[in-house]
Amino acid sequence: MTSLLKTSDLNPSRAVVDAVVPAGEPWLHRLGRGQVLRIVDLEGNQAVDTVFFNADDPDEHYSLTHTIQAQGALYLGVGSRLMSSDARPMLTVVADTCGRHDTLGGACSCESNTVRYGLDKRPMHSCRDSFMAAIMADGSPLQKRHVASNINFFMNVPVTPEGGLTFADGISAPGKYVELRAEMDVLVLISNCPQLNNPCNAYNPTPVRCLVWDDA
Amino acid sequence: MASSNVNVSALARAAVPEHSTPFANERVLWTDAMPGGAHWSGVLRRGNTLRLTDAEGRANVSALFYNHEDRSERYNMPDTLKAQHTAHLTTGCVCYSDMGRILCSISSDTCGWHDPLCGPLDAGAMEAKYGEARYQTHRNEMHRSGHDGLLIELAKWGLTRRDMAAPVNFFSKAVADEHGRLRFATGHRAAGQHVDLRFEMNVLVVLSAAPHPLDPIAIYAPGPVKLTAWRSGTAGADDVCRTRCDENARGFVNTERYFL
Numbered sequence: 001m002t003s004l005l006k007t008s009d010l011n012p013s014r015a016v017v018d019a020v021v022p023a024g025e026p027w028l029h030r031l032g033r034g035q036v037l038r039i040v041d042l043e044g045n046q047a048v049d050t051v052f053f054n055a056d057d058p059d060e061h062y063s064l065t066h067t068i069q070a071q072g073a074l075y076l077g078v079g080s081r082l083m084s085s086d087a088r089p090m091l092t093v094v095a096d097t098c099g100r101h102d103t104l105g106g107a108c109s110c111e112s113n114t115v116r117y118g119l120d121k122r123p124m125h126s127c128r129d130s131f132m133a134a135i136m137a138d139g140s141p142l143q144k145r146h147v148a149s150n151i152n153f154f155m156n157v158p159v160t161p162e163g164g165l166t167f168a169d170g171i172s173a174p175g176k177y178v179e180l181r182a183e184m185d186v187l188v189l190i191s192n193c194p195q196l197n198n199p200c201n202a203y204n205p206t207p208v209r210c211l212v213w214d215d216a
Numbered sequence: 217m218a219s220s221n222v223n224v225s226a227l228a229r230a231a232v233p234e235h236s237t238p239f240a241n242e243r244v245l246w247t248d249a250m251p252g253g254a255h256w257s258g259v260l261r262r263g264n265t266l267r268l269t270d271a272e273g274r275a276n277v278s279a280l281f282y283n284h285e286d287r288s289e290r291y292n293m294p295d296t297l298k299a300q301h302t303a304h305l306t307t308g309c310v311c312y313s314d315m316g317r318i319l320c321s322i323s324s325d326t327c328g329w330h331d332p333l334c335g336p337l338d339a340g341a342m343e344a345k346y347g348e349a350r351y352q353t354h355r356n357e358m359h360r361s362g363h364d365g366l367l368i369e370l371a372k373w374g375l376t377r378r379d380m381a382a383p384v385n386f387f388s389k390a391v392a393d394e395h396g397r398l399r400f401a402t403g404h405r406a407a408g409q410h411v412d413l414r415f416e417m418n419v420l421v422v423l424s425a426a427p428h429p430l431d432p433i434a435i436y437a438p439g440p441v442k443l444t445a446w447r448s449g450t451a452g453a454d455d456v457c458r459t460r461c462d463e464n465a466r467g468f469v470n471t472e473r474y475f476l
Binding site for chain 2: 058059060061063064065066068069072073074075085086087104105106107109110111112113114115116118119128143144145146148149158159160161163164165166167
């Protein structure tokens with residue numbers, strides 16, 4: 001099942017940021033309150049691992065448990081408010097042509113890949129390595145301990161009534177997008193997922209496009 | 217070149233007992249009690265088990281786990297669920313850190329379902345639901361939230377709110393429907409149920425016995441919890457947690473290498 005779909009009228013030619021993030025690379029960007037971020041799944045079935053931080057106090061971060069409690073439900077869609085660890089709204093999902101985004105799947109890492117797929121998988125590239133590379137950049141206020149559980153945009157991780165967890169085929173497709181309005185100044189930390197061991201990217205990680213508009 | 221596999225690494229592992237050790241009264245190290253709403257923290261060493269007992273059948277225990285030797289390594293809910301293809305925890309499940317190691321394993325459980333998804337109740341939601349009950353008027357019957365209780369205990373060990381993660385809510389069950397909407401399963405708990413957390417590493421354990429955020433009960437009435445630490449040793453070669461899935465077998469290898 002998918003939630004309500006809603007398209008956006010924002011014109012890409014008026015975006016103040018228009019960046020393509022190749023698969024396997026991070027993107028760290030400061031988003032001002034009122035700005036709108038669109039993430040476009042250019043080729044379909046890509047997982048976009050994303051964490052948000054209060055730009056002025058990164059100890060306050062996106063909190064999956066506050067978000068789940070606020071909406072009483074697990075998946076994200078139009079109208080979902082992404083809540084912080086201090087129980088404040090950070091961003092609101094204002095448009096979505098995909099219908100479901102995951103809150104539970106977290107990010108892949110070299111270390112969890114050894115558990116999930118084989119001890120010899122450690123050298124494979126992972127989201128956590130992209131996160132670590134991004135937060136080590138000059139001027140970044142973030143450390144490993146800040147990097148909280150992330151959202152996986154365009155990813156479908158259904159929980160069954162029996163308490164099972166499955167990685168289902170993506171419900172995204174080329175050109176699907178999600179749009180978020182910042183309710184406070186936030187840092188956006190993205191890893192465009194390089195996972196090759198499960199179907200979260202349809203075994204073919206592909207680029208995404210990030211656009212930002214000023215007060216829409 | 218030989219590929220990495222469990223057979224090759226068998227020699228290069230910390231000693232693994234043949235079998236796991238079941239509970240016995242003479243193995244008890246200490247006991248303690250948490251009134252409903254209280255918070256607690258302490259270090260549980262590798263090879264010891266912490267038994268949580270729901271004394272009156274209405275407990276919720278929010279729990280966080282950190283590697284005591286490097287507290288940047290912490291319990292990771294997504295990695296725990298993904299590795300074991302589950303959205304609830306019970307006997308045979310383990311709690312993974314973000315470093316691919318097993319902080320603790322659930323060697324015994326008479327409750328059957330523990331909630332890893334919903335997180336703790338925070339102060340604002342608690343007051344909206346149950347009203348205000350501060351120390352000045354209510355003394356130690358004051359309302360305490362799980363979020364604040366966990367933060368208070370984290371602070372005692374030099375940790376801050378940046379170290380907060382999604383905890384396990386022991387004894388609570390929340391079921392998701394096809395749209396992902398969550399419903400608290402009332403009647404899931406019973407007096408005397410216990411869960412054994414066997415520590416496979418030296419772990420800072422942080423607990424709060426405040427109410428579950430989705431518990432529909434109209435009054436603030438979290439139940440008391442009994443803590444029983446006992447000397448169990450680590451998971452045996454034939455342990456139910458180790459043999460549950462190939463993922464856990466590899467998780468134990470990662471953990472045992474750390475203690476060589």
